[in-house]
Amino acid sequence: MDGARHGSEKLAALTALDAGLVGCRHCTRVWPADTEVCPRCGGGLQSRDPTSLQRVWAWWLVGLLFYIPANLYPMLITRTVGLASDATIVGGVIELMHHGAYAVAGIVFFASVMIPVGKFIAIGYLAVMVRRSRGYRPRHMLHLFEIVEFIGRWSMIDVFVVAILVALVQFNLIATINPGIAAVCFALSVVFTMLSALSFDSRRIWDEIEIISDESAS
Incomplete structure (x- = not known):
């Protein structure tokens, strides 16, 4: 008691x-x-922001639309002695594993697949559940929102790796690395999901906490 x-x-x-x-x-x-x-x-x-959820869903949908081609098109285009090869995000992870770089493959997979997909699920869950007057735990939702805001920027690791490789590996006819269209799509997807998370008005969760508090007091 x-x-x-x-x-x-x-x-x-x-x-x-x-x-x-x-x-x-x-x-x-x-x-x-x-x-x-x-x-x-x-x-x-x-x-309170009455248009918060509309903007959340708008940015969320645009981010999802860009994330699809980010996984279908090549992230890197490598040319060595006249031969060209490209790799998608998942293809790059598999290639790293074939070369024995399991730690790097795990980091790339976590940052480029697990985190973005997890953010889409988490933001969608928050936007859906906050419209309900009951059926969720406000404190858990607040913790989830804080996690989404914190990990959002780490999704850019794959884009940073591409930028570093493009800057370092430029040996004209011997070997060159260029970014693929997926790099642009992936970067835009990360930016749009970050905007979606920033558009979420977390004060609506606090309103639900106050309702529960008032019912407990009564």
């Missing part, structure tokens, strides 16, 4: 909305609720 009461007290913490304040999503400064423009950074102030 004491543990449940202690947890309820934690959930009942005063929020900016209850205090008549609104926080700026750009610089995090808090202002009175009737302030429309942040005096510090000039950003627009809204207690």
